[in-house]
Amino acid sequence: MTASQVNSPHPALDHSSRQIRLLSVCEDAEGKIACNLSVFDLSSCPQFIALSYVWGSPHIQHEVTLNGHAFSIRHNLYLALKSISNYIKTAVGEQIITKNSLNATSSEFGHDFEQSPKSWKYFWIDAICINQTEVSERNHQVRMMSDIYKSAVFVLVWFGPSCEKALHLVATADPAKLRTVYKPYTDRFQKSEFSEPLIPLLESDYWSRMWIVQEFVLAQELVFASGSVLVPWDRAKHLFPELYAHGGSGKIGSAVTLANERRQHGFRQKQGIGPDVHELLRRFRFMNCSDPRDRVFALSGLLGERPNPSGNILVVDYSLTPAQLSVRILRLASKSLKRGTLEELHRLLNAALELNQDNVNTTAKKEIVLIFKETPDEDDIYDGWYDSSITQSALKEALATQMKSGAESRFSISQALRGRYSLSSNQ
Structure with a gap:
């Protein structure tokens, strides 16, 4: 082990194997986020949840503890970790995330995953679990990302705190009413007391981030999160059927495209076919990323x-x-x-x-x-x-x-x- 590895919060990975790091999240005695990383082989690792989120601006940083080292993370991830810690401590969302809503995921993976947030132990989060300063490690881990997101018990989609009201509405509203938020044959909202709270969700920056394409599409199961609210995809998907038909523009258009891609992916899996590079680049070539190469690499999975x-x-x-x-x-x-x-x-x-x-x-x-x-x-x-x-x-x-x-x-x-x-x- 080199001196740099000894001084790093990231335990070494064997790049000749399919090792990954998984993160456990807790708070120290002062209420500060304290995380630990452990190394596992992807084929035999414990159950874990993968986080899908927007990195956000690099200008606002927060310090957390990672394997005993001070480690800086961006603001949106910090908010996500605080919420995850709160979910675990208080079992927030236990009434929403039920065994029925994630039962298919449990059976597909062949284990009895306890859905209560109290049982959430391991997470995979790209900004922390990958040593972003090492090119060879980024190559190794990014090549595995599609398998990582497919292997997660579910993918936790973090929208930040601003969509809490919208997700609460999605969680509690009549699904039939969710399908009527657009005017017929247009991409415009039905302006009403009911639909207005949904705008922050459908116009979230999340939908325009390049990397979320494979994270969202390949997930066995999705759970939307904002503030203290958790909503499984089985409930959230009712917001999208009308959008499939009417299309959309801007970030709403990206949300429509992603929801449709997830639906098409399920169909292609059943038919044993897949997309080609032209299809993917046509649909996603203008998504946002800090490195233009990621518009290509993010589609590799x-x-x-x-x-x-x-x-x-x-x-x-x-x-x-x-x-x-x-x-x-x-x-x-x-x-x-x-x-x-x-x-x-x-x-x-x-x-x-x-x-x-x-x-x-x-x-x-x-x-x-x-x-x-x-x-x-x-x-x-x-x-x-x-x-x-x-x-x-x-x-x-x-x-x-x-x-x-x-x-x-x-x-x-x-x-x-x-x-x-x-x-x-x-x-």
Whole structure:
């Protein structure tokens, strides 16, 4: 064990195995949050709850104790830990989280999980259970995140304290009435005394965070939490059927998309099929994250369930720059995609990774041009897909034009390769 590991609150993980850290939460004699981390193998670890939440601003920090060390966490996570500690001490939500509401989860995992918060012992929380300062550990643990969230007895969705009134309404209202909060055939609320309290919930920042996509979709069971209120998904889902039909915009639109993705995921599992990278990037490429690469990595768990001749092309590797990540994905995808589909993937990656002509280096541009040059199109199979008279400069110009124009570009690399656009002689 190195000196840095001795001085770290994070006990060492064996990256050649599938080890994770689980967190226990309590308060010390002064009422301050005190946490302990323990190492387990994911395949044989005790029952645990995974937290899904918004990280929030890094500017407001709170100090907690982690394995005897002072450890700083952001404000929203601090509020979540305080509420979790309170749930455990007072068994808040015991009347809402019943054995019936989580019975399916217990039977699927083959153990009798006691739902009372008094029994909650272990949690998995990314900001604490992963040593975020070590790239190799982030790679190792983020690659496991989909399995971690699927293995949790349930995922606790923390909305912060501002949605307590909304969740109380969801917990107690007639489900049939929850389905009427939107005006027919529009994405607008029915303004009423009943529906107004729901707005903070449906417009929560939670719905626009990139990482919650796989956390929300892959969870065996969800429990919504705000303040002192806990509501299982079996109850909360009644808020969403009308939203499926009417759509939405902004954060409400993201809530609709996520709820629909969770429903579709259940259907795909039964059919033995999965989404492809195009579908996922189309739907989620504009979700919020501090690192653009996470718009790709956060989808890896969903894509990993789809059989693919090239394997999961979204393997997590934080040593790659956004441009390098784009090149790697395009190269792997080119083994199974025709050029037209590959172009669409290229545009989606540019949007997700925030790439443009100015922030992609020459090496990456050359590699992308070469990938397209080597990738046949449907028509090219019959008419000779590469015209040797097309110069390298023409290909670079096509790439530059596509990157400047973004997702709406109508000037494609395929067209440049086939000479269907005339490029001036000084290009």
